[in-house]
Amino acid sequence: MTRYLLLPMQPTPNGTLHLGHIAGPYLRADILARALRRQGDEVSVICGADVYENWIQLPALRSNVSPETLCRNNGNAIHEDLRSMGIGVESWIDPLGEVDSGAYAALHNELLDRGVRGGGLFLKSERIPYAENTGRAVTGVWLLGRCPGCGLPAGGNCCENCGFHYQPDQILDPRSRLDEGRLIWREERSWFARADDPARIESRLSRLTGSPVFRDLAIRYLRSTGAEVRLTAPGDWGVANRIDGNGAVVCNTFFAYCVYCGEHFARLTGRPNPLREGADRDTQVVALAGVDNLVAALITPLVLSGCLPGTRGFDRVILNRFLLLDGAKFSTSRRHGIWVSDVAANKAISTDELRLFLSSLSLGEDEVNFDVAALIQFVNWHRRRLGSRIAEGEMEIRDIPAGAILQMLKGRGIPVQYAAVEDIRPDALLAAYLAWLSNDDVRRSDPALWRAALAFLVEPLAPLLAAELRSGRKGEEGILIRAGRDLVDADLRSIVHLQQEN
Ligand SMILES: [Zn+2]
Known part of the structure; x- marks a missing residue:
């Protein structure tokens, strides 16, 4: 354990x-x-x-x-x-x-x-712009100008266009987002941390992530920035630094x-x-x-x-990496996406069905597209398969201890125990559940065992369905109650928001 x-x-x-x-x-x-x-x-x-x-x-x-x-x-x-x-x-x-x-x-x-007492941090001086009329530190969200890397309009400390990271005094044509007068530059000190042994940091990275892709991204970042991390900054929104005057917020x-x-x-x-x-x-x-x-x-x-x-x-x-919808990033500002509050209010599809479908997409080192037609196809295929298997005869429900199910599944070579957390992949869990759903031999020879193991296998992915299978009662929010009906495009119109083409 x-x-x-x-x-x-x-x-x-x-x-x-x-x-x-x-x-x-x-x-x-x-x-x-x-x-x-x-x-x-x-x-x-x-x-x-x-x-x-x-x-x-x-x-x-x-x-x-x-x-x-x-x-x-x-x-x-x-x-x-x-x-x-x-x-x-x-x-x-x-x-x-x-x-x-x-x-x-x-x-x-x-x-x-x-960090300060232990000597693990150091102070660094920076030129910080303040607004003449309000005295506000014009950094982060308030700072606008042009990117010193590509010259396009930019703000904060990173260019959305080219990804260049910069300090406030590097941004071109700096100004405040608000109308608060010209900028007055002052020298300020803030606390920073730095990894003093880059080789050790890189070897620890390998233990932290099993993904060579993300590890290499991290190593590239560490080498280009000198592994420096800011701990305090001028500003007025944040946890106040009560230790000293070097940087107002943590x-x-x-x-x-x-x-x-x-x-x-x-x-x-x-x-x-x-x-x-x-x-x-x-x-x-x-x-x-x-x-x-x-x-x-x-x-x-x-x-x-x-x-x-x-x-x-x-x-x-x-x-x-990110999930795409219809080939484009989910975006709140462009209103392109599927929001959870809409999903929760929509009775045509169960949240468990979305969990199952999302599990099939194997999000990880690659961007994956959420395709609405594929969702509908998956949901309907699953409803029919589940509905036909469950409906076939009155099914006895027996309370079988989880340990016994685990041993039985292990004995059949079905993966249910893992040595490392990365080995637990949603798409692999889904594949094991779907294979068991189609295991007609066990379903016919010992329906109660089949059903209990089905609940066991689907529980991490679709907890409502697992509860339905165990209790034999169809929940309002679950899948079984929807199994007799096909999901159609129109059902999802209120939840799928696609960015309007201009
Ligand atoms: Zn740029």
């Missing part, structure tokens, strides 16, 4: 979740958790909103609400989105909420203090957030926080993220765990 703490990336509450988000770290963490529990491991999944993401301020400004209000509304909606997709989290962290806010800020400052907070998740884990389980040194290392910590968070989830925690005394890094990081 192994203990796991799974930490899917903190969603940014600048909007609600679409299937592009779900298909990545969230569904994968849930499937992983259920598959690990099935083989007897103890698993906790903890998640929470990334309220201090710098860009939160822009949608708040545009919708004329405070960042706090925006985060509260979207944070609650995101938590509900996860629940309605059957994605279980033991603890939901709201860094602005009553329960967490004080302890959350204190922990970030504690880690910063440890940044690159995913690792400290994860240590905070570890505190929740400790309270939930009575075990030590696995991201603190000295804790017996019997809990494996696995972070999951999209490749856009390669730096936040893989590189920064690796560097910081070496520079912040008393912490330890992750055991595994599982990354994925």
